Amino acid sequence: MKTPRPNLSALALTVGVPGATGPAVPAAAPARQLVKVCGMRDAAALAEVAALEPDFLGFIFAPKSPRYVGDSLAPALVQALPPAIWKVGVFVNETTENILATAERFGLAAAQLHGQESPAQCEELGEAGLLVMKAFSVGRTLDVAALLPYVPYCDFFLFDTPGAAPGGNGTVFDWSVLAGYSLPVPYFLAGGLGLEHAPALKALRLPGLVGFDVNSRFETAPGVKDANRVGEMLAALKSA
Numbered sequence: 001m002k003t004p005r006p007n008l009s010a011l012a013l014t015v016g017v018p019g020a021t022g023p024a025v026p027a028a029a030p031a032r033q034l035v036k037v038c039g040m041r042d043a044a045a046l047a048e049v050a051a052l053e054p055d056f057l058g059f060i061f062a063p064k065s066p067r068y069v070g071d072s073l074a075p076a077l078v079q080a081l082p083p084a085i086w087k088v089g090v091f092v093n094e095t096t097e098n099i100l101a102t103a104e105r106f107g108l109a110a111a112q113l114h115g116q117e118s119p120a121q122c123e124e125l126g127e128a129g130l131l132v133m134k135a136f137s138v139g140r141t142l143d144v145a146a147l148l149p150y151v152p153y154c155d156f157f158l159f160d161t162p163g164a165a166p167g168g169n170g171t172v173f174d175w176s177v178l179a180g181y182s183l184p185v186p187y188f189l190a191g192g193l194g195l196e197h198a199p200a201l202k203a204l205r206l207p208g209l210v211g212f213d214v215n216s217r218f219e220t221a222p223g224v225k226d227a228n229r230v231g232e233m234l235a236a237l238k239s240a
Contacts, residue, residue, distance in 0.1 A: 034211030041223030
């Protein structure tokens with residue numbers, strides 16, 4: 001890709017991400033948790049949230065989503081975001097060709113996959129230079145067998161709540177089902193996370209957990225984030 005990719009190793013050294021230079025069994029909690037703000041599609045809100053310096057910003061390119069970027073954001077606005085912020089494109093059952101074309105157009109450094117994408121497609125995207133995040137729904141148990149084929153080809157997993165939509169259903173699942181996680185791929189926790197969860201999230205000591213994905217609980221409308229509330233969440237999660 002022509003767009004410079006942020007340095008994962010440097011980020012890992014800062015926050016203690018497992019597997020920064022290769023697979024490593026998750027052990028102790030990182031120095032601090034990463035924060036990804038997803039579902040950005042409003043230019044004014046994007047500027048305000050970017051100024052808060054989250055680690056990742058997510059942009060949804062699934063047409064059925066109420067947060068679909070479409071023509072709402074000019075690619076130049078996304079490309080111009082601070083280079084330290086990872087720009088993540090969220091896709092659902094999209095072709096590798098279209099994902100790479102969108103990444104090139106918007107200057108994305110990562111692809112978050114929320115459909116039935118195969119391990120082979122994850123490998124293709126990684127070889128093309130994208131950081132790969134594969135999302136999985138977690139119910140009452142974690143289906144480790146479903147994760148295993150993806151382990152060699154993903155930088156992160158993202159665990160979300162099952163629902164009618166592939167993601168963004170706004171509900172919380174039982175995080176304790178992740179207490180026995182032992183795979184080498186670090187993961188983000190998603191699913192209806194709000195300010196009221198900040199104390200519990202900060203106290204979580206789950207193996208492999210390196211970050212949180214926040215979205216619908218911080219909106220005034222689909223895709224329009226309340227920067228003040230996002231700022232409160234970032235302060236709560238990143239504080240010493």
